[in-house]
Structure formats: C-alpha cells, structure tokens
Amino acid sequence: MNVTQAIKQRHSTRAYLDKAVSQQQIQSILEVARFAPSGVNMQPWQVAIISGQKKSSLQQQMQTAFEKGDKESMDYHYYPTRWVEPYKSRRIATGTELYTALDISREDKARRLQQWQANYRAFDAPIMLLFFMDPNLETGSYIDYGMFLQNIMLLAEEQGLATCPQGALAEFPKLIKNFLNYDESLILLGGMALGYEDKDHVVNQYRTTRVEVPEFSQFFE
Numbered sequence: 572m573n574v575t576q577a578i579k580q581r582h583s584t585r586a587y588l589d590k591a592v593s594q595q596q597i598q599s600i601l602e603v604a605r606f607a608p609s610g611v612n613m614q615p616w617q618v619a620i621i622s623g624q625k626k627s628s629l630q631q632q633m634q635t636a637f638e639k640g641d642k643e644s645m646d647y648h649y650y651p652t653r654w655v656e657p658y659k660s661r662r663i664a665t666g667t668e669l670y671t672a673l674d675i676s677r678e679d680k681a682r683r684l685q686q687w688q689a690n691y692r693a694f695d696a697p698i699m700l701l702f703f704m705d706p707n708l709e710t711g712s713y714i715d716y717g718m719f720l721q722n723i724m725l726l727a728e729e730q731g732l733a734t735c736p737q738g739a740l741a742e743f744p745k746l747i748k749n750f751l752n753y754d755e756s757l758i759l760l761g762g763m764a765l766g767y768e769d770k771d772h773v774v775n776q777y778r779t780t781r782v783e784v785p786e787f788s789q790f791f792e
C-alpha cells in the first residue's frame with residue numbers, strides 16, 4: 572500500500588468486529604508513528620493503550636458520568652465556541668450524513684444521544700488509545716501531535732486495521748487521569764478507536780467529501 576492509497580482509504584470507522592488486536596500490532600504501529608516530525612524534535616506524544624477489562628471499566632465510568640450529567644471542562648478547546656461559516660455548514664453536513672446513514676431522524680434525540688455515547692466506548696473497538704501532552708508545551712506541539720496521529724491512522728490502514736480519531740474522549744479529563752493514575756496537570760487531547768472494521772455496518776458505508784483544491788489554495792508566481 573502506498574501513501575496515497577492509505578490516505579484515501581482511511582475513514583472514520585464507527586463500528587468494529589469483535590476481533591482482538593495484539594499488543595505487538597500496536598507496538599509496531601507506534602514504532603513507526605514516532606518518526607513523525609516535531610519542532611526541535613520535542614516528540615510531545617504520550618499514549619495510553621486501553622483494552623480488555625480496563626477498557627470496560629473506564630467506559631463504564633464515562634457512561635455513568637455522562638448519565639449523571641457530571642460534565643467536566645476539557646483541558647483545551649477542540650471546537651470553536653462560536654461557529655462561523657463555512658465551518659458551521661460543514662459541521663451540520665457531517666452530522667446530517669452520519670445520522671442519515673444510521674436512519675436517525677432529526678427529532679429522534681434519544682438515538683442521536685445513543686450514537687454520541689458510543690464515543691465513550693470507542694465504538695466498541697477492542698482498543699481505545701488516549702493521547703496526553705505535557706502542559707508546559709505550547710500551541711506548536713498540537714501541530715506536531717496531529718502528524719503523529721495521522722501516522723498512526725495510516726499505519727493502521729497498512730495493517731488492515733481501522734480507526735476513528737475522537738475529540739469526544741477528551742470530555743472527561745479528570746475521570747480519565749484519575750483512572751489511569753496520571754498526573755492531573757497533563758493535557759488530555761483526545762483518543763482514538765482502533766480495531767478491525769465491521770464493513771457490513773451501515774455507519775461505515777458513507778464517505779465524507781472535501782472542498783476542491785482551488786477553494787483553499789492560491790498559487791503566487
């Protein structure tokens with residue numbers, strides 16, 4: 572598989588087979604992903620790999636916190652607090668596509684909520700990755716981190732695995748750091764579901780679109 576194929580094939584996968592991914596497979600992905608570039612080679616990534624019993628307990632805790640309405644503030648703002656165009660429309664289109672694929676109507680708040688909550692189980696993938704960063708680092712390190720995350724997703728493709736990057740997994744930073752016994756000052760950036768795609772599931776059938784190159788680029792000669 573070449574880079575172009577891996578990039579084009581990758582898509583956010585929200586239903587997985589009940590098939591294990593070995594520690595060795597994850598290790599081999601991280602072995603290569605760590606070659607992502609970073610400013611002055613800071614390598615800001617810190618990854619927790621959660622599976623099995625640990626994953627069941629953590630997702631149960633998040634689910635309970637969600638049901639009780641125990642909202643936490645995230646360690647950083649992933650989304651804008653005020654939505655402007657064209658991002659507002661793109662956000663709406665993305666949600667609409669997802670719910671249409673699942674045949675969930677606009678009024679069906681219960682099923683929409685259910686779908687959102689599947690985030691806290693990493694969509695039942697066998698692996699939930701969680702990404703942390705030292706609070707002494709600056710905005711530049713978020714750029715570096717993104718490259719590392721994309722590496723993981725492309726390497727997963729190469730291994731026949733699927734992923735979904737998840738900002739939603741940054742919604743309970745205190746709960747998660749407490750669960751993992753991590754320093755509470757660390758920044759929880761989010762997470763990622765990792766596993767074998769359930770290719771028959773409707774949620775994995777649709778594909779998102781992208782704006783054309785001239786809409787976001789300009790040549791100066």
Ligand SMILES: Cc1cc2nc3c(=O)[nH]c(=O)nc-3n(C[C@H](O)[C@H](O)[C@H](O)COP(=O)(O)O)c2cc1C
Nearest residue numbers: 581582583585665690735736737738739740761779
């Ligand atoms: C950093 C990041 C966080 C995301 N968070 C979520 C999330 O919490 N839940 C979710 O279902 N999708 C999430 N996504 C997936 C996006 O919705 C998806 O990448 C986008 O719609 C484009 O679709 P594609 O990944 O299939 O190409 C996230 C993507 C990124 C890059």
